[in-house]
Amino acid sequence: MSRGDLDLEERYRRALRLLPGYYRDAWEEDMVAAFLDSWLTGDPDEDSVTMEFDRPSRPELASVIGLAARLYLGGAGTPRRYFAWGQAVRGAVLAVMLAHALWGLSEFELLARSRHLIGWLPPPPAVGGIWPTVWYLVGYAWLMAFLALVLGHYRIARLMAVLAILADLAAVLQAQLAGILASPFASWTYWLLIDLVPVLAMAAFHRDAPPAARRAWLLALPASYLLVSVPVLAAEATGHSAWVPDTAGLCCLVLAVVCLAHAPRAWSSRAGTGVWSLTLVLLAALAGAWRLTSLALYLQDPHLIYYLQGPHLVDVGLAELLILAVAAALVVPDAVRAPAVMPSPSAYPQLG
Amino acid sequence: MTGQAFFVLTALADGPRHGYGIVGEVTELSQGRVKLKIGSLYGVLDRLSAEGLIEPDREEAHDGRLRRYYRLTREGRRALAEEAELRAATARVVRARLGLPGAEAAG
Numbered sequence: 001m002s003r004g005d006l007d008l009e010e011r012y013r014r015a016l017r018l019l020p021g022y023y024r025d026a027w028e029e030d031m032v033a034a035f036l037d038s039w040l041t042g043d044p045d046e047d048s049v050t051m052e053f054d055r056p057s058r059p060e061l062a063s064v065i066g067l068a069a070r071l072y073l074g075g076a077g078t079p080r081r082y083f084a085w086g087q088a089v090r091g092a093v094l095a096v097m098l099a100h101a102l103w104g105l106s107e108f109e110l111l112a113r114s115r116h117l118i119g120w121l122p123p124p125p126a127v128g129g130i131w132p133t134v135w136y137l138v139g140y141a142w143l144m145a146f147l148a149l150v151l152g153h154y155r156i157a158r159l160m161a162v163l164a165i166l167a168d169l170a171a172v173l174q175a176q177l178a179g180i181l182a183s184p185f186a187s188w189t190y191w192l193l194i195d196l197v198p199v200l201a202m203a204a205f206h207r208d209a210p211p212a213a214r215r216a217w218l219l220a221l222p223a224s225y226l227l228v229s230v231p232v233l234a235a236e237a238t239g240h241s242a243w244v245p246d247t248a249g250l251c252c253l254v255l256a257v258v259c260l261a262h263a264p265r266a267w268s269s270r271a272g273t274g275v276w277s278l279t280l281v282l283l284a285a286l287a288g289a290w291r292l293t294s295l296a297l298y299l300q301d302p303h304l305i306y307y308l309q310g311p312h313l314v315d316v317g318l319a320e321l322l323i324l325a326v327a328a329a330l331v332v333p334d335a336v337r338a339p340a341v342m343p344s345p346s347a348y349p350q351l352g
Numbered sequence: 353m354t355g356q357a358f359f360v361l362t363a364l365a366d367g368p369r370h371g372y373g374i375v376g377e378v379t380e381l382s383q384g385r386v387k388l389k390i391g392s393l394y395g396v397l398d399r400l401s402a403e404g405l406i407e408p409d410r411e412e413a414h415d416g417r418l419r420r421y422y423r424l425t426r427e428g429r430r431a432l433a434e435e436a437e438l439r440a441a442t443a444r445v446v447r448a449r450l451g452l453p454g455a456e457a458a459g
Contacts (some may be wrong), residue, residue: 027394033417034371040415063391070395077402207354208399326407 002134008051009036010037015056018068025104035060073201075208081339084275086296086326088338091206091279094149094212096159097200098220099251100164100180101146107139109233121237138167150217154205161202165195166254186297193290228254248294249317251287252324259327266334274338284328291321353435355375356396359386361405361432367407368421371397397422405431 012035015030039054040047056064071087085305113123114132144158172191175181190308237243247254259280265273295317353362356378363369363377374397375388388396394424400406405428409421447453 023398029418030371030420031394033419034375036415036417037370037372037419038390058391060391063389065391067391067395075375077399080458093457231457301406 002058002221008039008054010183011055012036015061015064017275020068020071020079020082023071025122032113048069059200062228069203070206070208072306073206073209074202075206075210077208082341084278086209087275088278088282088335089201090209090212091275092282092286093201093204094146094217095279095283096194097146098217098224099141100142100161101221102224102229104139104141104143104146105221106229106279108342109229110138121233134167134171138164146221147218148200149205150212150214152211153201157205158199158202161199164190165199168195172266181295186294189293189296190290193286193293197286245316245320246294248287248291249320252291252320254284255280255287256324257326259331266331274334277335278338280331281335284324288321288324288328291317353431354396355386356392357400358432358435360393360396360400360429361435362389362408364424365429365432368438370412370419370421374422380453381439400428404428420449 009032012032013028016024016031017297019028029039039050039214041050070084071078073086074292078086097350109118110124113121116123141160145164148154148157148160158283168191172181172187176188176234181187232244232250235342244250262273262276262280295314298313298317359378359381359415360374363374369377371390371393374448375390375393378386378388380384399404401422404425406422409423411418413419
């Protein structure tokens with residue numbers, strides 16, 4: 001075997017390191033042989049050049065990355081560790097999409113108020129330009145993305161979510177170019193954490209993934225609207241908006257309440273709670289990172305602090321972060337155990 | 353059964369094939385419409401193997417590397433026949449609805 005022969009083979013083996021060890025043990029040699037078969041012609045001179053200078057193509061690498069995502073965020077037939085991570089990521093993505101869908105519903109509500117369809121609520125402040133229409137469409141896209149994900153139409157869900165985050169990206173870029181972005185760090189971090197990361201994590205919804213528990217997640221949408229959005233709306237309508245946390249703070253507090261509600265089950269050592277604990281820890285990390293980075297916005301723009309809630313906003317934000325950290329810490333031990341004690345995939349068909 | 357799995361099983365229907373041989377056969381069977389990437393192929397092979405529809409047949413040395421051949425199991429042959437019948441029945445219904453030739457067998 002020439003030195004060149006090792007080169008292309010090693011390049012493929014390096015790419016295959018993206019796959020989990022158990023899978024490489026079973027399939028690596030066969031995959032490498034198939035990859036090389038796709039290049040080699042049987043002509044020693046031509047093959048020697050190929051082996052020395054050619055590289056795995058981008059579509060080939062993309063197919064390996066796709067396979068790695070399906071295996072690490074496992075579905076049916078994968079080891080329980082990867083299945084646990086897959087279920088936890090799928091749960092976290094559904095929860096983030098639910099939050100986006102709630103925001104979508106609030107856009108409908110703003111539209112109804114602006115057209116005086118909800119008589120007992122004051123119309124929102126009039127905003128000119130194209131952006132109100134864009135936000136209405138983005139809200140609609142998030143709502144469709146959530147519903148499509150729950151109903152198992154993963155391609156539609158991805159398409160809707162990508163359209164929504166591209167609109168957000170356009171808004172951030174436009175604001176930055178116009179020089180009106182108060183904190184580029186906070187805005188870009190929001191886009192990365194809350195928009196891009198969940199959309200990338202939608203890779204966990206592949207053909208081997210068990211379907212979501214439709215009824216539970218579909219009910220979660222109106223229930224969340226009634227329990228979270230309506231009280232916020234009522235507080236704002238009655239002139240108590242100073243008591244309403246900003247969106248990052250609200251997510252931290254809601255998540256803390258869910259962690260506290262889940263903690264007794266997590267500590268009861270009941271089988272099957274670990275995935276939800278892992279999901280909550282993932283969500284807490286995301287919400288905590290958002291809370292922390294969004295405080296940069298307030299620190300960089302003191303006028304915004306007074307405009308929103310007064311000078312204690314940063315202190316309130318840190319308190320929200322602390323509450324979330326304490327609540328999430330209660331479920332961390334159960335989350336850590338989850339990948340090891342996860343019931344087998346066949347005994348855990350649905351998420352919810 | 354996904355389209356890729358259907359074509360992979362069909363590629364193995366007339367005898368064992370190795371990984372890249374399956375890719376070529378699927379391209380030919382589908383008249384170029386389905387071009388399996390190696391990563392996708394082994395995702396399908398892994399799943400079909402776990403479901404007991406295919407199994408390793410033999411290994412042969414080729415240019416210093418081992419090629420593993422796969423074959424249909426009895427269960428795989430039965431699943432492929434059922435899927436082919438289902439697809440044919442669906443096609444007959446569609447042709448009947450569209451009023452195309454060969455629709456008389458429908459219903």
